[in-house]
Amino acid sequence: MRELIVTEMVSLDGVMEAPGGEAGYRNAGWTFNEIKFDPAAFELKGTEQEEAGALLLGRTSYQAFAPVWPQMEDFARYNAMPRFVVST
Numbered sequence: 001m002r003e004l005i006v007t008e009m010v011s012l013d014g015v016m017e018a019p020g021g022e023a024g025y026r027n028a029g030w031t032f033n034e035i036k037f038d039p040a041a042f043e044l045k046g047t048e049q050e051e052a053g054a055l056l057l058g059r060t061s062y063q064a065f066a067p068v069w070p071q072m073e074d075f076a077r078y079n080a081m082p083r084f085v086v087s088t
Contacts, residue, residue, distance in 0.1 A: 004056075007048055015030055018030075020032065022064055052077075052081065054082040055078060055081060056083075062083065
């Protein structure tokens with residue numbers, strides 16, 4: 001059995017929804033609003049991307065990311081790895 005490593009974007013007060021600003025959520029965009037860019041955080045996410053063997057996404061996250069990744073060079077590895085989508 002393989003190890004499953006989970007990384008999530010969650011605020012200190014427990015907000016998980018719409019970190020990038022997806023419409024329709026009260027706290028949309030909380031990861032980018034008034035937050036200074038931190039190169040160390042960008043490097044950490046890059047390392048996670050390089051070490052991942054597959055992606056496990058919720059349906060809504062997949063639908064938001066799927067049309068964007070093919071045009072973004074920063075996410076070239078995501079386009080090549082297997083994706084598993086969880087939905088009810």
